[in-house]
Amino acid sequence: MVFTIRLTVYLRYVSDPTLFLNKKLTFKKSVSMKKYLLSFISYLLLIGLFIPSCTQDSSITDSPEKSKEGEMMTAQLNEDLEVWEVDLLTLAKTEKLAHDLYSELSTLFPDNPVFEHTAASELVHWTRISDLIATYDNLDDPTRDGDGVAYGPGVFDDENDDFTTVYSSMLDFAGDDVTKAFKVGYLIECLEILNVSKAITSATDAAISEALAVYSCLENAEPHHLKAYNWNLLKIGVEYNWELIADDFGDFFSEEDLTILDPVVTEILEDQTAPGNGGGGICPGCGLGPYTNDCPCGLGPCGTGGTATTTLSEVELNDLIYLVKLEKMAYEVYSTLGQTYSTMPILGNISEAEYRHWKVLQNLFVKYSETDPTKDGDIELDIGLYNDDDMTDAYDEAIGYGGVSLLQAMETGAIIEQLELDSLNNALGRTTLPDLTTIYTNFINADGAHLDAFNKHTD
CATH class of the missing domain: 1.20.1260.10 (Ferritin, core subunit, four-helix bundle)
Known part of the structure; x- marks a missing residue:
């Protein structure tokens, strides 16, 4: 017997990011096969569409989770x-x-x-x-x-x-x-x-x-x-x-x-200097520096008052629009599933990271004076809404599939993280702006850790 779930994602052609296609990713799982087959199939489907690139360290990593749901490890303290x-x-x-x-x-x-x-x-x-x-x-x-x-x-x-x-x-x-x-x-x-x-x-x-x-x-x-x-x-x-x-x-x-x-x-x-004294200090938001009046991290006290020194190309804007919706969806899927599987902190921990990613990207829309698709004016859209029917379908299907069992919730997380990684790698290859490069590279590193964490729970 075969169970099938469709997770609709809004993917764009690698060669031309201004073109979009609705790609149905169908994941099949036989009850007689090993439980990681779904993740393997989804990976094969995704790998043909995207080309991954290298990563670098980020300021936040993810902690290990309990090895099994509901089980307690015992330290024999002496x-x-x-x-x-x-x-x-x-x-x-x-x-x-x-x-x-x-x-x-x-x-x-x-x-x-x-x-x-x-x-x-x-x-x-x-x-x-x-x-x-x-x-x-x-x-x-x-x-x-x-x-x-x-x-x-x-x-x-x-x-x-x-x-x-x-x-x-x-x-x-x-x-x-x-x-x-x-x-x-x-x-x-x-x-x-x-x-x-x-x-x-x-x-x-x-x-x-x-x-x-x-x-x-x-x-x-x-x-x-x-x-x-x-x-x-x-x-x-x-x-x-x-x-x-x-x-x-x-x-x-x-x-x-x-x-x-x-x-x-x-x-x-040692490398941090006072603002206005010629720059050169490390940015307090991301710690990646050097400090400028338009902090590339979008988080620190310098980031919210910065002004853009350039404009986004059509390709860069399309990438940013897609990514901010994807980060919002990831956060909301993990947060919702985390309420169902409250004994597994992995979902709550990673949802916090995805929330920060979403907020960083939202700040970029302010910085570049562009319209944020995850907002209606100054009001953030409700859970599961993205000004994008395909992304909304993806959210609904992810919740439906992940809500069946803890294993399927972990597999859903692995699928989303692989999608984020591939999308970020492609966006990184289509920009030379320092702020976008810094942010996308850090997100790649963080999402790689998230993917490893989810995969560990599907073994």
């Missing part, structure tokens, strides 16, 4: 692993602290997008650390209650917790002064960098590979956040350093902490 355990739980608190603080600061200072952007990123980091803790049945998450529900802002497993005190004191320090709020961000990012470094060391000593995989996400992202807060301080003429931190916060870091932090922070910020 004296050799006690340091690793403490560092893991401390890191969970640190990530929640950062998220809670930035969320509150984004409300207090809505005109400064750095708080909102970093809060969203810290939520992903906190979630990944929590997911890691949940895979060990002898560990309790200090950021959640016994039912797995997150504590409120600034609340941890102990009402007298030092992190609760830090949360309150940081908000008191910031008050209604945005400069002080930027200083809080700078301090918290240093704290995160410190605790990530300690966690990596202890996980390495204990040979906990799954922890190191999760920590790599944080290790790559936190320096970009630090650059963002440092950039905002430089913008208003404040060159922050350890001496000024001590003046503001006392002995927040010990001498031992500073021994670890000083060389790391110096290296992170």
